[in-house]
Amino acid sequence: MRALALFSGGLDSTLAMKLIVDQGIEVIAVNVNIGFGSTVDRTEHMQNMCDQIGVKLEILDLRELYLEEVLFNPKYGYGKNFNPCVDCHGFMFRYTGQLLEKYDASFMISGEVVGQRPMSQRKDAMDNVKSLSNYDDLIVRPMCAKLLEPSLPEREGWIEREKLLDINGRNRQRQLDMAKEIGLKDFESPGGGCLLTEVQFSNRLRDFVDHDKLEVEDIDTLKAGRHLRLPNGAKLIIGRHQEDNEKLKNTTSKKYYKARILDAVGPFSLLDKKATQEEKELAATFIVSYGKTETDKNYTVIFEDEDESFTQEGQKLPTKDEISKYLI
Numbered sequence: 001m002r003a004l005a006l007f008s009g010g011l012d013s014t015l016a017m018k019l020i021v022d023q024g025i026e027v028i029a030v031n032v033n034i035g036f037g038s039t040v041d042r043t044e045h046m047q048n049m050c051d052q053i054g055v056k057l058e059i060l061d062l063r064e065l066y067l068e069e070v071l072f073n074p075k076y077g078y079g080k081n082f083n084p085c086v087d088c089h090g091f092m093f094r095y096t097g098q099l100l101e102k103y104d105a106s107f108m109i110s111g112e113v114v115g116q117r118p119m120s121q122r123k124d125a126m127d128n129v130k131s132l133s134n135y136d137d138l139i140v141r142p143m144c145a146k147l148l149e150p151s152l153p154e155r156e157g158w159i160e161r162e163k164l165l166d167i168n169g170r171n172r173q174r175q176l177d178m179a180k181e182i183g184l185k186d187f188e189s190p191g192g193g194c195l196l197t198e199v200q201f202s203n204r205l206r207d208f209v210d211h212d213k214l215e216v217e218d219i220d221t222l223k224a225g226r227h228l229r230l231p232n233g234a235k236l237i238i239g240r241h242q243e244d245n246e247k248l249k250n251t252t253s254k255k256y257y258k259a260r261i262l263d264a265v266g267p268f269s270l271l272d273k274k275a276t277q278e279e280k281e282l283a284a285t286f287i288v289s290y291g292k293t294e295t296d297k298n299y300t301v302i303f304e305d306e307d308e309s310f311t312q313e314g315q316k317l318p319t320k321d322e323i324s325k326y327l328i
């Protein structure tokens with residue numbers, strides 16, 4: 001008997017897998033990458049969790065399908081921000097379910113807990129997730145299974161319902177006790193949670209889709225730097241530190257000029273190729289302002305891809321206050 005687990009890297013999905021492994025069932029952890037999971041790469045963390053409980057990790061890149069099928073048209077709407085959690089869970093189960101045959105697995109599990117999250121883990125929402133998944137009866141939620149109708153694997157005796165749990169609500173004490181009991185280490189996820197639940201990121205995303213078509217390669221640029229919308233609608237992204245600069249440098253998006261100060265240390269930046277001449281000049285002043293620059297000196301900003309540069313006089317640099325009205 002083998003099961004596929006929706007695995008986020010978090011404590012609940014790790015413990016859910018452990019409960020099934022302890023019943024002598026092989027579990028394969030499937031992490032669905034929707035692109036918005038975190039600002040840092042959590043592969044190492046996920047591998048560490050899987051190693052500790054003895055399951056194999058598979059990563060499923062569904063970023064493109066997520067943009068096409070879920071993000072902009074969720075049947076069950078959004079949570080507080082840009083997070084379409086019910087549809088998102090249904091989507092993850094639907095595509096993981098399509099792998100059951102490939103892995104010769106019989107059912108799926110997840111770490112969902114009734115009442116833990118306001119949008120997606122209410123009992124009715126969990127039923128909606130099941131119906132969106134197309135694999136209704138093959139989904140088991142080991143952390144709270146005793147509070148739900150028995151699924152096919154429980155009714156058929158593939159797994160023992162008695163050994164599953166009845167956790168309910170937001171209190172995490174039982175999960176923490178379980179982690180201690182099994183000696184699970186370093187289970188706090190690095191890099192925070194899903195960006196779609198964050199206000200600032202959601203505003204950034206909303207602004208982006210108001211002006212442009214979102215493609216997979218745009219997702220990473222949304223995660224780095226300061227974002228500014230210039231007067232005629234062009235987007236400017238200015239790195240805040242080395243890590244941002246690297247991310248912006250490495251973008252594969254063809255929407256931007258890569259911009260930098262030629263004669264001083266300063267941020268790596270991206271400017272929309274739709275920028276007007278006026279916006280390019282304005283962008284150059286902003287980029288120089290965020291550099292290690294002095295007043296009374298002139299600096300040149302170059303826009304790669306276009307042999308164009310602007311020389312900016314130090315004394316005419318805008319203040320951070322003036323720039324702030326363009327920040328998203």
Ligand code: SF4
Pocket residue numbers: 034083084085086088089120194195196197
């Ligand atoms: S928080 Fe919601 S939108 Fe984000 S990954 Fe989880 S279910 Fe999906």
